[in-house]
Amino acid sequence: MSSVSQYFKGLFQGIGALLTGMSVTWKELFTKKITQQYPENRATLVISDRFRGELVMPHDLNNEHACTSCGICQMNCPNGTIVIKSKTIETEEGKKKKILDEYYYNLGSCTFCNLCVLTCPSDAIKFENTFESSVFTRGKLNMKLNHLGSKLREKKKPEPKPVAEKPAAVQTPPAESKPAAAPVEPEKKENIINQESADSATSDNVTKE
Ligand code: SF4
Numbered sequence: 001m002s003s004v005s006q007y008f009k010g011l012f013q014g015i016g017a018l019l020t021g022m023s024v025t026w027k028e029l030f031t032k033k034i035t036q037q038y039p040e041n042r043a044t045l046v047i048s049d050r051f052r053g054e055l056v057m058p059h060d061l062n063n064e065h066a067c068t069s070c071g072i073c074q075m076n077c078p079n080g081t082i083v084i085k086s087k088t089i090e091t092e093e094g095k096k097k098k099i100l101d102e103y104y105y106n107l108g109s110c111t112f113c114n115l116c117v118l119t120c121p122s123d124a125i126k127f128e129n130t131f132e133s134s135v136f137t138r139g140k141l142n143m144k145l146n147h148l149g150s151k152l153r154e155k156k157k158p159e160p161k162p163v164a165e166k167p168a169a170v171q172t173p174p175a176e177s178k179p180a181a182a183p184v185e186p187e188k189k190e191n192i193i194n195q196e197s198a199d200s201a202t203s204d205n206v207t208k209e
């Protein structure tokens with residue numbers, strides 16, 4: 001290919017690319033603008049539920065949480081954002097038990113990877129979609145997630161199952177007994193014997209013949 005044809009081929013390719021880019025620019029110039037005026041629109045602002053803004057530990061009305069202080073979230077956090085301090089107590093039954101003392105989360109170093117939430121076996125932590133987390137002091141980003149005086153929510157023990165009653169034994173009807181033979185009166189008995197002997201005599205005669 002000559003250098004002249006190469007020159008014109010490159011020229012037309014450049015013009016085509018320029019027109020493609022300009023078409024996008026002109027199209028965006030006339031589309032509806034979606035720029036949000038924050039913070040003026042704070043009252044109507046809708047943040048996606050899936051947005052990860054801050055790790056929290058939900059507590060119920062009894063100030064109880066679900067964290068067993070197992071430390072799995074701390075182990076799975078890739079950058080040491082979570083620090084758990086636990087303590088051992090003695091239960092009413094005299095057994096030793098590890099419970100959560102302090103749960104620290106550093107929002108300043110969190111990468112919002114969600115690994116801690118995904119690996120927690122007790123669903124004790126979750127991400128809120130709050131986003132206004134700016135502070136003037138970096139130390140304020142290190143937060144204690146368990147509330148003052150909170151404790152582990154005890155699982156309800158399953159109620160014992162009622163013992164199933166044994167089904168009543170099936171009453172089998174008594175086998176029908178044969179009616180007892182009626183006693184033979186002595187007079188009839190004698191007639192029967194006579195009849196039997198007569199029959200045998202007749203049969204003897206028949207045999208002889
Ligand atoms: S989201 Fe990721 S970085 Fe943040 S605390 Fe959880 S595991 Fe650590």
Ligand code: SF4
Pocket residue numbers: 066067068069070071072073074084119120121122123124125
């Ligand atoms: S938040 Fe979950 S994973 Fe972390 S210590 Fe508590 S129970 Fe274990």
